[in-house]
Amino acid sequence: MTQPTTQPTTYAIAEAAHRSGLSIDTLRYYERIQLIDPPARDSGGRRAYSDDDLAWLGFLTKLRTTGMPIKLMREYARLRHQGLASAGPRKRILERHREDVLARIEELRSCLDVLNYKIDNYATLIAAEPRPQEASA
Amino acid sequence: MTQPTTQPTTYAIAEAAHRSGLSIDTLRYYERIQLIDPPARDSGGRRAYSDDDLAWLGFLTKLRTTGMPIKLMREYARLRHQGLASAGPRKRILERHREDVLARIEELRSCLDVLNYKIDNYATLIAAEPRPQEASA
DNA sequence: GGTTGACCTGGAGCGCACTCCAGCTTCTAC
DNA sequence: GTAGAAGCTGGAGTGCGCTCCAGGTCAACC
Numbered sequence: 001m002t003q004p005t006t007q008p009t010t011y012a013i014a015e016a017a018h019r020s021g022l023s024i025d026t027l028r029y030y031e032r033i034q035l036i037d038p039p040a041r042d043s044g045g046r047r048a049y050s051d052d053d054l055a056w057l058g059f060l061t062k063l064r065t066t067g068m069p070i071k072l073m074r075e076y077a078r079l080r081h082q083g084l085a086s087a088g089p090r091k092r093i094l095e096r097h098r099e100d101v102l103a104r105i106e107e108l109r110s111c112l113d114v115l116n117y118k119i120d121n122y123a124t125l126i127a128a129e130p131r132p133q134e135a136s137a
Numbered sequence: 138m139t140q141p142t143t144q145p146t147t148y149a150i151a152e153a154a155h156r157s158g159l160s161i162d163t164l165r166y167y168e169r170i171q172l173i174d175p176p177a178r179d180s181g182g183r184r185a186y187s188d189d190d191l192a193w194l195g196f197l198t199k200l201r202t203t204g205m206p207i208k209l210m211r212e213y214a215r216l217r218h219q220g221l222a223s224a225g226p227r228k229r230i231l232e233r234h235r236e237d238v239l240a241r242i243e244e245l246r247s248c249l250d251v252l253n254y255k256i257d258n259y260a261t262l263i264a265a266e267p268r269p270q271e272a273s274a
Numbered sequence: 275g276g277t278t279g280a281c282c283t284g285g286a287g288c289g290c291a292c293t294c295c296a297g298c299t300t301c302t303a304c
Numbered sequence: 305g306t307a308g309a310a311g312c313t314g315g316a317g318t319g320c321g322c323t324c325c326a327g328g329t330c331a332a333c334c
Contacts, residue, residue, distance in 0.1 A: 029321080
């Protein structure tokens with residue numbers, strides 16, 4: 001909490017990291033690779049993240065969490081700067097990504113079946129076994 | 138198909154790669170890091186994968202697909218060599234992993250909500266917009 | 275006014291999971 | 305018996321997404 005009492009709410013990088021769940025290094029890294037715009041700076045040249053910045057970070061995090069590659073996130077970020085004109089392309093990126101996520105969920109679910117089968121199998125095996133330590137004489 | 142007509146079914150590395158969906162390099166890599174046992178060799182010293190080998194590869198692929206780190210897969214592979222005695226630990230690994238997969242599915246699903254929201258938003262925005270090219274005079 | 279701690283920069287390093295390469299052997303087909 | 309395809313080995317290289325570091329600045333508190 002290092003606000004100069006003038007601007008409503010800005011966050012030092014440590015606070016922004018805490019709130020976004022990213023590391024300080026990652027925040028600077030995201031800025032470097034232009035995933036986020038350079039945030040405002042305070043009088044001492046330190047980054048001062050706004051609520052909007054945090055909201056964008058939050059959305060980026062959703063995209064990362066769902067496995068969108070950073071390259072594509074950059075493309076999305078770039079389009080964002082063009083405002084409304086790029087709404088179509090951005091929508092298409094998200095739709096495409098939604099398909100990927102749905103497919104991924106399906107993939108995971110199908111692997112779950114195998115896991116369940118294997119686990120059941122082990123359960124049966126173990127139940128059938130005489131206890132390993134106290135062998136039944 | 139390079140079988141000497143004696144052994145029932147073995148597969149050259151290219152065929153094994155094709156059937157497992159892994160690359161030839163990955164098969165050799167998995168062997169190097171002891172995820173799989175060295176397969177049999179034919180008279181010329183070439184790898185000859187069995188159906189059992191392929192089944193194990195198939196299972197490994199499920200684990201990888203669901204994000205199990207290779208280190209843990211190695212641990213699982215190691216336990217496997219101890220036979221029935223390690224059924225308990227192996228079951229525990231799979232149960233733990235199942236939890237991870239379920240959590241991951243939930244995470245993806247919750248991100249989907251955000252994606253859907255955003256996409257709807259774009260749809261509304263775009264619908265409200267006068268067509269970009271043929272501006273309404 | 276000196277120390278402490280948060281933050282700054284540019285750049286190097288890292289862990290993971292492959293992937294590629296050079297140089298060699300071996301089988302197959304002509 | 306020779307060309308070409310497929311496979312072999314050990315080791316180096318790659319792409320991704322961070323993560324760490326050295327050396328410096330700045331502000332605040334004692």
